[in-house]
Amino acid sequence: MSLVTDSPVNSSSSDDFAALLDSALDSASSDSSPVEEAKDDDDVEIESIKRHKVENMGSTEEPDGSTSQVSVTEVLEEESTKQNTCTHPGSFGDMCIICGQRLEQESGVTFGYIHKGLRLNNDEIVRLRSKDMKNLLRHKKLHLVLDLDHTLLNSTQLVHMTPEEEYLKSQTDSLQDVSNGSLFMLENMHMMTKLRPFVRTFLKEASEMYEMHIYTMGDRAYALAMANILDPKREYFGERVISRDDGTQKHQKGLDVVLGQESAVLILDDTENAWTKHKENLILMERYHFFRSSCHQFGFNCKSLSELKSDESETEGALATVLKVLKQIHNNFFDNTSDNLMGRDVRQVLKTLRQEILKDCKIVFSRVFPTKFQAENHQLWKMAEQLGATCSTELDPSVTHVVATDAGTEKSRWAAKEKKFLVHPRWIEATNYLWQKLPEENFSVSVVKNQ
Amino acid sequence: MFFHIVMERNMQLHPRHFGRNLRENIVSKLMKDVEGTCSGRHGFVVAITGIENIGKGLIRDGTGFVTFPVKYQCVVFRPFKGEILEAVVTMVNKMGFFAEAGPVQIFVSNHLIPDDMEFQSGDMPNYTTSDGSVKIQKDSEVRLKIIGTRVDATEIFCIGTIKDDFLGVINDPATA
Numbered sequence: 212m213s214l215v216t217d218s219p220v221n222s223s224s225s226d227d228f229a230a231l232l233d234s235a236l237d238s239a240s241s242d243s244s245p246v247e248e249a250k251d252d253d254d255v256e257i258e259s260i261k262r263h264k265v266e267n268m269g270s271t272e273e274p275d276g277s278t279s280q281v282s283v284t285e286v287l288e289e290e291s292t293k294q295n296t297c298t299h300p301g302s303f304g305d306m307c308i309i310c311g312q313r314l315e316q317e318s319g320v321t322f323g324y325i326h327k328g329l330r331l332n333n334d335e336i337v338r339l340r341s342k343d344m345k346n347l348l349r350h351k352k353l354h355l356v357l358d359l360d361h362t363l364l365n366s367t368q369l370v371h372m373t374p375e376e377e378y379l380k381s382q383t384d385s386l387q388d389v390s391n392g393s394l395f396m397l398e399n400m401h402m403m404t405k406l407r408p409f410v411r412t413f414l415k416e417a418s419e420m421y422e423m424h425i426y427t428m429g430d431r432a433y434a435l436a437m438a439n440i441l442d443p444k445r446e447y448f449g450e451r452v453i454s455r456d457d458g459t460q461k462h463q464k465g466l467d468v469v470l471g472q473e474s475a476v477l478i479l480d481d482t483e484n485a486w487t488k489h490k491e492n493l494i495l496m497e498r499y500h501f502f503r504s505s506c507h508q509f510g511f512n513c514k515s516l517s518e519l520k521s522d523e524s525e526t527e528g529a530l531a532t533v534l535k536v537l538k539q540i541h542n543n544f545f546d547n548t549s550d551n552l553m554g555r556d557v558r559q560v561l562k563t564l565r566q567e568i569l570k571d572c573k574i575v576f577s578r579v580f581p582t583k584f585q586a587e588n589h590q591l592w593k594m595a596e597q598l599g600a601t602c603s604t605e606l607d608p609s610v611t612h613v614v615a616t617d618a619g620t621e622k623s624r625w626a627a628k629e630k631k632f633l634v635h636p637r638w639i640e641a642t643n644y645l646w647q648k649l650p651e652e653n654f655s656v657s658v659v660k661n662q
Numbered sequence: 663m664f665f666h667i668v669m670e671r672n673m674q675l676h677p678r679h680f681g682r683n684l685r686e687n688i689v690s691k692l693m694k695d696v697e698g699t700c701s702g703r704h705g706f707v708v709a710i711t712g713i714e715n716i717g718k719g720l721i722r723d724g725t726g727f728v729t730f731p732v733k734y735q736c737v738v739f740r741p742f743k744g745e746i747l748e749a750v751v752t753m754v755n756k757m758g759f760f761a762e763a764g765p766v767q768i769f770v771s772n773h774l775i776p777d778d779m780e781f782q783s784g785d786m787p788n789y790t791t792s793d794g795s796v797k798i799q800k801d802s803e804v805r806l807k808i809i810g811t812r813v814d815a816t817e818i819f820c821i822g823t824i825k826d827d828f829l830g831v832i833n834d835p836a837t838a
């Protein structure tokens with residue numbers, strides 16, 4: 212009895228074949244110079260190489276030559292001229308996308324969400340972006356990067372659903388025709404997803420002004436499943452579906468994997484911290500919490516919309532509001548004909564538009580920030596300034612609003628006496644989300660007793 | 663390029679497969695193991711077309727498994743540098759386009775698309791000549807030339823070009 216190896220036997224015939232392939236490639240290079248010199252004989256040469264191969268195959272049959280043909284000379288010519296000049300701007304399957312040469316070192320940014328094995332170097336990304344910009348502007352479009360969770364939809368794990376949410380399981384829409392549904396059960400992912408009201412109209416109208424991308428902190432499978440629900444006809448996103456698997460930095464989203472110039476990209480996301488490098492491109496969204504688990508995750512202990520059998524308003528909800536803003540920004544970007552389009556920056560347009568909202572307000576905060584906190588660094592202070600308000604720590608006649616959580620503070624009492632607006636901090640937040648100065652009387656402040 | 667070749671492989675079989683159906687069992691396991699795989703040398707094994715012979719089985723010490731050397735004929739597909747291939751376009755974007763020829767994934771970068779073809783975005787992105795006569799979009803059939811190949815365990819990657827005479831669209835689904 213004898214022991215045998217695990218590996219497949221390298222039989223004589225497969226050795227022959229491998230040797231043949233090698234020799235075919237070798238013979239191609241050694242044959243190249245005579246072929247180059249005698250152009251008229253190209254066909255003959257190629258034929259002979261081919262026949263040479265077939266003969267060498269011994270027991271095997273003639274290869275199917277009807278759709279394939281070898282033209283060795285051209286390759287070699289191209290190779291010799293390109294090898295010296297090619298900068299290898301990117302790779303596919305570790306081969307240069309221009310010269311086909313095998314590249315040993317991985318470099319550049321991976322674009323796995325577009326196609327497996329694709330990488331591009333910075334220069335190539337810059338080149339593509341500037342080409343894209345011209346194309347985009349010709350079509351009067353800009354880029355729009357959309358977050359999924361809490362921005363366009365809300366998802367929950369099935370195991371996290373409360374008894375009061377059980378009724379939803381019998382109300383889900385069919386996954387066969389998703390284009391009209393808004394509540395979906397994704398059994399293989401053990402999840403339920405609710406689309407935010409107005410999202411269908413939003414996507415349709417936004418797609419006419421923006422080239423849209425999805426960018427989620429979910430994984431690739433989740434991103435694709437959601438893209439499928441939001442865009443069943445594949446008219447909006449194409450291959451532009453980016454997940455956390457595609458980012459270059461952990462727990463961060465970045466425009467480095469988006470093939471659009473930063474000056475032409477807007478972002479809608481409910482998580483400001485995900486975009487630390489691109490805050491100027493960001494329109495912060497009010498979070499959409501439909502399921503109880505989502506409220507719970509963000510520390511709200513109230514009943515969820517699902518439990519109350521209620522939902523955000525279709526016509527006055529966050530997506531309807533932000534669509535108006537997107538239209539305005541698009542208008543402002545393209546309608547102003549005084550300077551050249553290429554030089555414009557959507558971040559500037561966004562900033563200017565935002566600064567209109569509270570432009571005549573002068574705000575003083577009263578005990579809103581922790582003592583010792585540098586007031587100018589507080590999120591609310593910055594938010595008010597971005598909305599165009601002037602913030603101050605001193606009371607004077609030019610002050611228009613005092614922001615406080617307690618009507619009993621000294622500054623609050625001053626506001627009442629001087630007939631200035633006294634508002635809750637939520638007034639600034641809501642103004643920021645809704646892009647309009649909201650009626651102050653809806654954000655009144657009462658006296659807190661136990662101080 | 664397709665080749666019809668003879669290859670050999672040692673098949674390990676569990677004793678439960680012995681008996682009247684031994685030969686069938688060996689062949690079906692061979693098909694399962696080999697078809698659809700790639701090797702850098704032979705390329706992609708498209709199909710097993712016949713069994714030349716099955717050698718004497720050798721019992722392995724300790725396990726009772728038996729190894730049979732099997733010689734089989736199969737059709738393999740392997741792209742070569744310089745080969746002209748016909749492929750179906752699977753995706754078009756500003757970087758270029760991707761195409762498939764069976765198991766082969768080919769990328770044609772916009773550097774290697776003729777300069778008179780411009781990228782057009784939209785829900786059906788495409789590359790079109792200025793007079794609109796030639797259009798490359800998803801599902802177009804193109805003739806391209808391979809300038810680089812890489813064979814993995816299950817996939818074959820190629821770099822292609824259509825920047826040359828007689829290359830480009832051969833069948834446009836939009837006009838078909």
Ligand SMILES: [Mg+2]
Nearest residue numbers: 358360361481
């Ligand atoms: Mg989110």
Ligand SMILES: [Zn+2]
Nearest residue numbers: 297299307310
């Ligand atoms: Zn190169």
